Amino acid sequence: MNNLNIPYPKKVFVFGRDTILGEKIAKLLEVTPTSHNTVFFPDGERLPHQTKTVRDNDVYIIFTSLNGNETDRWFVDYLRLVRSIKHGQPHKITVVMPKLVQQRQDVENRHLRQPKMSDFFPDLLKTAGADRLVVCKLHNPASCSSSPVMENLDTTKLIINEIKSRFPNISNVVIASGDMGGSKYARKIAEEIRVPLIITDKDRDPCTGKTRTMKVYSQGEVSENIDTAIFVDDLISTFGTLRKAADALSNEYGHIKNFCAMATHADFGTETYQNIVDSKFSSVFVTDTVPVTNDFIQKIKKTGKNLAFISVAKLIAQTIDNLHNGDSVSELWKR
Secondary structure, three states: OOOOOOOOOEEEEOOOOOOOOHHHHHHHHHHOOEEEEEEEEOOOEEEEEEEEOOOOEEEEEEEEEEEEEHHHHHHHHHHHHHHHHHOOOEEEEEEEOOOOOOOOOOOOOOOEOOOOOOHHHHHHHHOOOEEEEEEEEOHHHHHOEEEEEEEEEEHHHHHHHHHHOOOHHHHHEEEEOOOOOHHHHHHHHHHHHHOOEEEEEEEEEOOOOEEEEEEEEOOOOOOOOOOOOEEEEEEEEEHHHHHHHHHHHHOOOOHHHHHHHHEEEEEOOOOOOHHHHHHHHHEEEOOOOOOOOHHHHHHHHHOOEEEEEEEOOOHHHHHHOOOOOOOOOOOHHOO
């Protein structure tokens, strides 16, 4: 038992198909990732497990989730690794999952008999043995669970710093939201950097639910000197809404010629590439919470569009340090 009020020994595991972000975090923590192995059985089952003792250690497992079927395949192995480490009797297990799996499925739809699923994977992790979960920018902050305890890291400062760095002449910028759902987040950023806000919203056919037109609302004066619209959101999926929103904004404000998108999670799907290419956007900025294939990056680059990444590695490394030392986590994004 630790009676000296000092941190338990720390071990960091980096696990998954794509380990680039995890390795960056480990390097910033100045630790070597703890070794692990996977046993493959004849019937196709797999057993990931640690190869060093974790007894009475604080264990941090960094897992960068993927999209689609890759998520399901790797997440089951992730649960197996957590369970294996739990049997090694550590002091505490903290799971670091920069993008929480199925976080957008945060509302039950009784009409379609679709359940709320955003709490499903945290429940599975708790059952496997996780004591705490660290994620970045939940789609719905109300999804933050208390069992296991969840740290929802706010990436807003990273986005704001990127905006200030990329667009030093901030008086020529307007912040935009692609729909009403993201307007609160967009307003927060617009107020922080003191620029006008534009909100686009879908006018849906009440019978079919299909989008008929996009309505445009402004808060603050969108003067003639403003030539750049920066759409902000928590994640980008198909890019379809942003594509339509930019078209509607361009029709309303013809003097805005430069369109940029900034989001935390690159939750790209099969339609994303074509929608980016066919859109008015010249630049898309996302963090590295979700791996984007090099093939996708090169395809976008060949079209003349700019796809750039903002790293969350330092934020997560500082969070792990503060958690381990008993310091405040929320102070990290208030600076």
